[in-house]
Amino acid sequence: MDIENTVLDILTDLTGNDDLKDTMDLDLFETGILDSMATVQMLLELQGQLDIEVPVSEFERTEWATPNKIIAKVKELQ
């Protein structure tokens, strides 16, 4: 499975929101869809499924705010 779908699956699982692929530029923090708890779960899933280590210090919210940005970040880190 490619990165895009893996990330979207993780996000859909965490947020219970099935329409994320239609709102790829939606700010997940501003809308309250992702909170700190879900963020940590996301980081752990990324670590488990894609083997990407993101220490909390490196997690800058503005760089991870939308599904598109998250995918871009993950690709960059891989």
Add this chain to the structure above:
Amino acid sequence: MPNLQPYANPTYFLILGAALIPLIIGFLNGKRWHFYETLVSLIFLILIFDGDKIEQGYALIGYVLFEGALIWGYTVYRQKKNSTLLFNLAVVLAIMPLVIVKFVPFLNPGSNSIIGFLGISYLTFKAVGMIMETRDGSIKKFEPWLFLQFMLFFPTISSGPIDRYRRFKKDYLKIPDRDHYIEMLGKAVHNLMLGFVYKFILGYFFGTLLLPRLAHLAMASRGGFLDLSWGVVGYMYVYSLYLFFDFAGYSLFAIGTSYIMGVETPINFNKPFASPNIKEFWNRWHMTLSFWFRDYIYMRLVFFLMKHKVTKNRVLIANLGYLTLFLLMGFWHGLTWYYIAYGLFHAIWIILTDVWLRFKKKHKDQIISNRWTNYLAIFATFNTVCFSFLIFSGFLDKLWFH
């Protein structure tokens, strides 16, 4: 030299304005004079900590040397090894001065620790943040000069906003281009003017003119159920408004001054009283403090608990995180029953809010959600926040026990 507390009176602003003019000219001509910046910082630090505050000045010097040596030592160690024990030890040592300063008045009422100084609470956040980022490998070497500039950046030294080392360093080392600097100057002027209105007009009106009268009224009407009266209700709202305008006003001064010095210190308040729930409130109230607790305490604790599979119950983990965060925040404010009660109140409130938000998500179709329910939510949040500030104010302590 006279002693001048930060942003307290017209003299301070006059000296500040005069001292900053050469910097503005420099920036507008694409130059950054670090030497002059340091000189200005030094003069203002001396103005804050000279005269009868000289003891605090010595305490500040001792504190910065201690934290510097500690972070330096830890950074050198971290290049070779990464034991959790040593990391924990470094954090404990870093907060030790603050812990002592908080415990002395608790154990010995009326006295203050000789190692305390104005701003120690805020500097501790900066130091601990650096240790945590060093552990994560985000800060790789100790730069004594930048460390000093970061810790002793005078516009924010007394009460924040709490900046972060790598963010500060980036600003400090670059020269903003002219257009961007002009934009920053515009924001600075706006912040300073709004700060005047907040702190010296509204803060003064609520805090100096109204609050003592309401306190008097409330104290005079004691005797009823829990000594409550309309005076207490009035005190609650007036204190909340005073707290906001005074602190938001101060923050605007600190941010405006930072901008003029080419440092884009993060904002501290973003219309907090327009929040529809308490989670949102903490994204808008004393933001650099709540984001510090969110990033360095809550997220790290949750990360640790989930990674080590302490429990599979995610709700329990989140709630443990909230309790830890808000109790620590309470203790940080001081060792009194009302600060701790304030922390506990917010922890319980945010836990209940999460219960409600989960319920709402599950029953999306049955729950009405429109403009009016949003206004209702803002109204309810505002009133509950004001009640929590009544606890925070310590007035209940006076009302009940004095």
